[in-house]
Amino acid sequence: MSEYDHEPIRGLPGDLPAGESILWQGSPEWRTFARSALHTRWISAYFAVLALLGLASGKLVGAAAAVVGGAITQGLLALFAVLVARTTVYTITNRRVVLRIGIALNKCVNLPLAMIGSADLRPQPGDHGDIALNIVGRHRLGFAMLWPHARPWRLAQPSPMLRALPDAQVAASILARACAAVVPNEAMAIERPRPAPARDHGLQGAAA
Structure with missing residues (x-):
């Protein structure tokens, strides 16, 4: 029996604490x-x-x-x-980002918004995109544990990634506002993609 066969709220391992609310949920588009x-x-x-x-x-x-x-x-x-796509649920609340991932072995990764130092939005065709979360501070996230929901080639410092989102720009905007509310003195601003030699374009800010 899966840990999430009877989850009280889709994509979350338990009921939300008082004061926490879901701002956005989504899953990868399989193609x-x-x-x-x-x-x-x-x-x-x-x-x-x-x-x-x-x-x-x-x-x-x-x-x-x-x-x-x-x-x-x-x-x-x-x-x-x-x-x-069927087993993955990404959730953004006003306090954290939750990745419910895993096909055979389900697991839930909770990322408090204060741990997200910055995020990079990588556009894909058809208004789809990936959002890579750059984590600050010490953590025990491993690349193998996160894959395929991890930024490629970041083996030493794995970055969780919300992959193949149909509404990536919407999710990025919601994440930026949520992080800005948690850390009011810093703003996570979304930068539109522009020609550059770097592979990823960004959604920068929100230093914890």
Whole structure:
């Protein structure tokens, strides 16, 4: 039986304490998640190249094997993405960000707003996007525990990530206001994406 089979509030491990309220909830959109987190387009291109090389060298069996292997791999990745979307709930309250994640083993990650030093909004096509949370202070969050809800390549200092959100800009604005209310002297301002060599664009501020 899952820990969340009978959760009192969807996405939360218990009832909200007095004075706490939900500001926003959302889940990943599975197609965007598959493309951005699981890199399905690159994997498709890889198998396509293998198939073309097989055809070019006259190895029809090898080409057919590449096509079949690519189709199976894409099917498994799509299934994984669907399961992640169905089992993941991101919640922003006026006190914390909660990530209910995990397919086979569910877990709940609670991040007080005061721990969020800044956040980076990475836009995706179709008004979708990812929000990476940069945590300040000491914590025990591990990359393996968070994956795939973790910012890529941040192994030493893992950053939780709200992935493939259909309304990423809305969620980012709500998060900014919530953090500003917790730390009134600091404002988390949302910056619109602009051409830059960096891969991530931001939603900066709210130092705890």
